[in-house]
Amino acid sequence: MTSTATTTTTSTSTSTRIILAEDHVLMRDGLKMLLSTQPGFEVVAETGDGKAVEALVRQLLPQLLLLDLGLPGLHGVDIASAIKAEFAESVKVLVLTGDLQANSVRQALAAGADGYVHKSEDSAELLQAVHAVLAGRQYVSGNIAAAFLPKVARADGTGDVLVATPREREIMSLVARGLSNREIAELLAISVLTVRTHRQNLMEKFSLRNAAEITAYAVQRGYYTPA
Template structure:
């Protein structure tokens, strides 16, 4: 039960039916947790979350019908705090972890988590306690220096922050659009993010732009 005395309402999002059914079945048998919706992709998840008003959303990151990152961002655009969002995935790279947390996820677990840990995670998130797999915690607390951006990469990033398109950046800098995309790939890798919005946000926070 949640601290309010009612069952914790959960939405499960995963493109693999067997995984989705397994998680749903596990929670259905668990007192104090109620599965109020399922989705096979990020786009579908946003609509279900809006209708079902869950306390917690469990979702994978990479799905063919709308990514988990996009879904997190869309949900957070509506409410920056509710529902709590728990990423449950097989992906454990620095880029995936930082990208999910930057988008607004509240927790990050891998699919090899034990049943008891997953149940505990749902209750912990509702209570406002952090939930992070060891690899995610190590990534987010790593203070080792990141590779420095080159002057051209910073130049491209500043133009992106101004809302300039790749084509316009190419024209402004006298380079090809493919070269602009290559610079952005390097920027994402160095900053540990997955898209333009996260790169710009981190650049602002770091004083790069």
């Protein structure tokens, strides 16, 4: 492990700037090598110190932060929350985690990041996630969604898991694709208020708190397949 931060200054205006925040050097080197195979991607900084991440983001303004939740110094959930609060959609945050405990997964999803990938996934899945979040879509890998589902699935008196209506499945799928309420309304030819109502109702019904949790639920239930 290391807590040092390394920056480069060769970024061009057309490249996608990426910061790697991962405290295991071997994994960080592997991620950097993988990303270097993608045209237009450039790792402009890397660090293993949680306390250094926010300053690097402010200094370099990357399009993507690849963030390990288990960084020393400052927890990844706090980092993701702070970055999204300050930079919103201008900096995409893709979370990496090795923890599949349901409570930990829910905590990660609550951070408001744009994507979540478990470290057991292969390189193809990671690249799929990177391209998805850069395109404005939410991404939750299948095993994270599977770990999340038992925590949020509620049962009625007979023990049966609550079932989503066709409209709820449709709304969840479109949210998972990264569409806004207005875009969903235009696509379905309904009002924005109706979309908001459907969204609020399904979140209450399935105990979901944000778009990432809706995406995780949609992936696990088969309403949406990340592309």
